[in-house]
Amino acid sequence: MSSEPWGRVDETGTVYVRTADGEKAVGSWQAGSPEEALAYFERKYEGLVVEVDLLERRVRTTDLAAKDAMTAIGHLREQVAEANAVGDLAALARRLDELVALVESRREERKAARARQSEEARAAKDALVAEAEQLAVSDQWRTAGERLRALVDTWKGLPRLDRKTDDELWHRFSQARSAFSKRRKSHFAALDSQRDETKRRKEKLIAEAEALADSTDWVTTAARYRDLMQDWKAAGRAHRDVEEDLWARFRAAQDVFFQARSGAFAERDAEQRDNLARKEELAAEAEKLLPITDIKAARAALRSIGERWEAIGHVPRDARAAIEARMHAVERAVAEAEEVEWRRTNPEARARAAGLTGQLQDAVNRLREQAERARAQGNTAKAEKLEQELAGRQALLDQALKGLQEFGG
Known part of the structure; x- marks a missing residue:
């Protein structure tokens, strides 16, 4: 008879495995020695050990579903329980029990993770709904529209909740988008109507601008063109495809008038520069009266100079103050001399x-x-x-x- 720690072979060739419940016959061996019989049944045990090792590795290192893991453990547990093998079968059973505990622990962890994920998804969707409802009343049509589209993409990337909650949140989210779309459509419809009206107003302004283009009433017409420009700005913008053409027509009418005025002003400026030269000669003539020695003669000479001065006409605006200041200085000097003389002789x-x-x-x-x-x-x-x-x-x-x-x- 031959025996090992986990089994033995008796005189009849029957092979036994030792368990906590006593010995159990696992087979019969007639073809060789008892040692070969034990070795044969020990190899069967080692095969079970390999299968338990593999299952443990799958459970610990992969995303094997708990249901599939429990099925595999149950199948392997049956093999261990019914195995015709020699070895520490109780140890294999304990390892399978520990593996069951690990799977249960993983199941609870995944359940908790799913709960957290669901809660996070609920919070995320609540936030998306709240933002969508805020955007629903926005007048930033382009920015808000782009943001709402981005929110839809974000929503699609989130996990689904329970049907009732998910449907309720999606209904609110969808309503917010619909409300924004309706308001935007109404806004742009009103804007189109407004731009049509703006086009009509600007066409009237163009007609008046074109009617004034040949005017030679420079001051009044220039003032009216300024008013027309203010009206143009206040009218707003027409449709993009006509705004540029409207502006070109309006501007062209003004250019006709202002170019004609520029030509007329150029002629006027030449005349006024000539007037300035003549008045400078008169100012120099008046300044020769200073200092006043003969008041009566100075007054007579100044009167003659003044008459010729008034006959000359306008000078350039930027030179007017300086040339008039020269004459006023002489006039003040004569007036002061007369005042002193009067006081002295009164x-x-x-x-x-x-x-x-x-x-x-x-x-x-x-x-x-x-x-x-x-x-x-x-x-x-x-x-x-x-x-x-x-x-x-x-x-x-x-x-x-x-x-x-x-x-x-």
């Missing part, structure tokens, strides 16, 4: 100035005496007050004396 004004000067001199003398008396009496405060008043009156007296001197006396 007896009534001289008498009034002399009377005022006398009054001020009397007041100064009186205040000086009062101040000296107060200081002599030791009344310093009164003296200082009188001296302040005296200083003010003295200043007025000095000014009056200066004015009196202008009368030559």
